[in-house]
Amino acid sequence: MSRGRSAYSVLAWWARLHSYRALAPFAVVWSVLMLLFGGIEVLEIGPIRLPASAPIAIMLTFGGGFIVNYSMWLGTNVPIPNSRRYAAVRVIATVVVLICASAVTVVGVFVRDSDPMSSMRNLVFAFCAFYWTQRIAPSIYWLITATYLLAAMFFGMGDDDFMPWALPLVRGDSLPHLIFTGSLLILTLFGVAYRVPSIRSL
Amino acid sequence: MIKAYLRSFPGARLTALIPAFYIAFIVLSGRWAFLGDAYLTLELLPNAFIYVFSLVAALSAYDTVIIARPESSALLATLPRGRAVRFIPGLMVAALSVILHTSITVGMFVLGGITDPRVGWGIVIWTVAVQNGSFVVVALLGSVIAFLAGPRIAPFLAFLVTFVYVLAASVAGGSPMIRALGSSIRQIWWTWNPEYKTVQSLLLIIAGCVLMLALMKFRPQLNALSVGDHVRVVAAGLGLSIGFMLPEIPYQMDVAPPPSRTLCTEVRDPRGGTLEFCGYAEDERYLPYLERVIILGRDFLAEADILLDDMPTRFESEGPDVSVDPDPDVVYLGLPSVVINSRVVHAPTEVGIPELELIANRFAIPPTCLSESAQDRLFMHDSEAIDAYGSLISTVFDAFDAIDGTLSPEDFATNYRELAVRCAE
Numbered sequence: 001m002s003r004g005r006s007a008y009s010v011l012a013w014w015a016r017l018h019s020y021r022a023l024a025p026f027a028v029v030w031s032v033l034m035l036l037f038g039g040i041e042v043l044e045i046g047p048i049r050l051p052a053s054a055p056i057a058i059m060l061t062f063g064g065g066f067i068v069n070y071s072m073w074l075g076t077n078v079p080i081p082n083s084r085r086y087a088a089v090r091v092i093a094t095v096v097v098l099i100c101a102s103a104v105t106v107v108g109v110f111v112r113d114s115d116p117m118s119s120m121r122n123l124v125f126a127f128c129a130f131y132w133t134q135r136i137a138p139s140i141y142w143l144i145t146a147t148y149l150l151a152a153m154f155f156g157m158g159d160d161d162f163m164p165w166a167l168p169l170v171r172g173d174s175l176p177h178l179i180f181t182g183s184l185l186i187l188t189l190f191g192v193a194y195r196v197p198s199i200r201s202l
Numbered sequence: 203m204i205k206a207y208l209r210s211f212p213g214a215r216l217t218a219l220i221p222a223f224y225i226a227f228i229v230l231s232g233r234w235a236f237l238g239d240a241y242l243t244l245e246l247l248p249n250a251f252i253y254v255f256s257l258v259a260a261l262s263a264y265d266t267v268i269i270a271r272p273e274s275s276a277l278l279a280t281l282p283r284g285r286a287v288r289f290i291p292g293l294m295v296a297a298l299s300v301i302l303h304t305s306i307t308v309g310m311f312v313l314g315g316i317t318d319p320r321v322g323w324g325i326v327i328w329t330v331a332v333q334n335g336s337f338v339v340v341a342l343l344g345s346v347i348a349f350l351a352g353p354r355i356a357p358f359l360a361f362l363v364t365f366v367y368v369l370a371a372s373v374a375g376g377s378p379m380i381r382a383l384g385s386s387i388r389q390i391w392w393t394w395n396p397e398y399k400t401v402q403s404l405l406l407i408i409a410g411c412v413l414m415l416a417l418m419k420f421r422p423q424l425n426a427l428s429v430g431d432h433v434r435v436v437a438a439g440l441g442l443s444i445g446f447m448l449p450e451i452p453y454q455m456d457v458a459p460p461p462s463r464t465l466c467t468e469v470r471d472p473r474g475g476t477l478e479f480c481g482y483a484e485d486e487r488y489l490p491y492l493e494r495v496i497i498l499g500r501d502f503l504a505e506a507d508i509l510l511d512d513m514p515t516r517f518e519s520e521g522p523d524v525s526v527d528p529d530p531d532v533v534y535l536g537l538p539s540v541v542i543n544s545r546v547v548h549a550p551t552e553v554g555i556p557e558l559e560l561i562a563n564r565f566a567i568p569p570t571c572l573s574e575s576a577q578d579r580l581f582m583h584d585s586e587a588i589d590a591y592g593s594l595i596s597t598v599f600d601a602f603d604a605i606d607g608t609l610s611p612e613d614f615a616t617n618y619r620e621l622a623v624r625c626a627e
Contacts (some may be wrong), residue, residue: 022352026359033366056369063362070355142358143216143260150253154223155230 014089023070030063031104038108038119050169057109057119058168062149064101065126066142069134071097072196087193094192098127121172121181128181128188135191211268211291213261213357217298220254224306231386237314238484240321242388244329247307249384252372255340256365258299262344263360265291267353275421288417292345299341300334307333320457320484321393328399335406336380340364342413346438349420350427367442377445379405381453388537390484391522393457405445412441456522463518469493471515473504481519481537488537492517495535499561507611508597510618514569525574530626532569566594568622576625590621 038057043050072094105123109116126145133141149168156166164170170177208215227250237243268274269288278284307330319326344360351359371377378401416434427435461482467489469477477500479492496517503509518529520536528534570576571591580587594617597609609617 019352022355025351026355029359029363033362037366059365060362063358066358066362073354139212140216142361143219143257146256146260146358146361147219147253150256151223154227154250154253 011089011093014086014093018071018073018093020071023067026063026070027067030060030067033063034060034104034108036108038105039110052171054169055109055115055119057105058115058122059149059153060108061105061119061122062126062145062168064105064123065128065130065145068094068098068101068123068127069130072192090196091189091193094189098124115171115173118170118172121177122168124181124185125167128184131188131191135195207294211265211294213263213265213291214294214298216261216264217258217295217302219257220299220302221306223250223253223257224303228310237310238316238487239314239388239390240311240316240319240326241390241392242385243310243314243316244307244326244333245385246310247303247384248333248382249386251336251380251382251384252365252368254299254303255336255368255380255382256361258295258337259340259344259347259364260357260361262292262295262341263348264344264357265295266345266348267356270349270356270420271353285418288345288349288420289414292341292417293338295344296338296341299337303334303337304330320390320461325394325396325399328403329394332399332402332406335403335410339380339406339409339413340368342410342417343367343442346413346417346420349417350431350435371445375446375450377405377443378402378448378451379409379442379445388484389454390482391457391461392454395452395455398451398453401445401448401451408444409441412438461521463521465489469496469517471500472497473500475515477515477517479517479519482521485519485537492535492537495561499565502561503565506597508566508614510615512619513565524572525577528569528572530568530570530622533564534569534572535564563595566597566618567591568618568625570622570625573625579627580624587621587624590617593617594621 034057038055038060040056041053042056043053072090101123102120105119106116109119126149129145129148130141133144137144152162152166152168156162156169162169172178172181224247228246231246231249237246266288269278269291278287281287343364344357347360347363348356350356368380368382371380372382378398381402416438419434420431421428463480463482465483465485466478466480469479469492471477477496479489479496481488481492485492500509503513514531514533516532518532518534520534524534571580581591593609594614597614
């Protein structure tokens, strides 16, 4: 068996092991929301008055981060093979889904010429946040991350801008932001290669 | 038995996040000390609804997936009323949130000492009931999603869908069914529009029934939806979107009889003489702070040497009449924002520039300029008037080295008097 053929079968097996089908409704709902509302800029979200108008995509990208994180879960209870090849495929599969989610984000945001950098930064950040909270508290990781986003929206307001800890709401086009998010992504991808988060969620 | 239930269903346990978020919001927004009227008390918690509703839907889905798993369904099929069991997790989360929400609301009424609300007890109870009805509907929505999506996705999907739904319903042109918009300042001259409440109650009942009917029929998690399932999903979606097709209904209306300023007190002026404050009965809890605000404001002007003899010595709580027919001899104070934002409550020694802005606005501008007609006539088009207005404010700031290029005390006096005359025209 040639090497290329072998890599292909690993990828195919990987896709079969994952319950990508269960991901479909979420991905569809999220993509539609993103394409419809992603570019809309809001100044007020319910009671929260933002210091400057921001696209709804900034909040919605958390759904995209969830999808990317979910895409690496095993759909069955098959133990994860402990080999470099599987680790590499795991990272590749994650990056592929991340690129797809980024494409939806970029299209959704660019349609109305909004702020793409913050949305992209948030997509990557949300993925990393979901991944690491899942490593810490598998059964309620989605709750932790969603509560963090909403707490940032409600309590992260400083005098005329958001506090640094309320990262998802701060404009993301500055260099420190890119460096921070980039390093977090690299760290997270190493984590993905090292171990898939537990599925002890139920 | 309740203990055993809470052990088996973690979502019900996590409803403890609801009071945690509420209390954080009430305390951090600084309004816990000022809950004196029913309108603000009932409109304060809806500020946090966009999170709390999404949370309730997510927790309901989180518990319902335990029932909705294929393994469970085989077991439940053997029970005499196995089909009814699927309602329990959602309704349990709803019941717990209703209990928590109602107790916090009652607690706020007790804290504010509200024994005789201006709007009347009937509409107060109706409003609380409608808020609680919304909890039941979003919990049922979460349960329905638990039957549609995979077990690991359902909770977060429910969170996201509810978040977007509540957001869409709350913006202008949205649905009167769910309202996640609260008020953060007091409006004692308003009450809720009964027509809005009627429509809202009807929509909630319809949505609740549609969701329950849909929930009753789902086959648990067979990973393939039947034609009937699709019909039920579409029906539930329609039931939730009726409100978007209705014309907009005003949410609040004027309270009858209109409130009048019956609460009067005298404030001792350190420069001699007395100042007078008159406010509404609900202002009683602001009185200890008001004296400090008034003296502070006059001290700022005196230090800058711009405290004029013909500035009003009578202060009143701001009401709806200010924009219609302001009294030239009265300084209007926008309570409670002027007290809360001026930090005199929590940290009286740290009064800085942002706090000054509010006080300066009230003290350095002729009261007649607050009327809507003066605002439209002068401050929308007349650049000369805009400059005059701005220079009055910046003169006050100049005393604290915030802004350069301001007026001398003589020019300030001339400017103030000219603007007063022009605004009153």
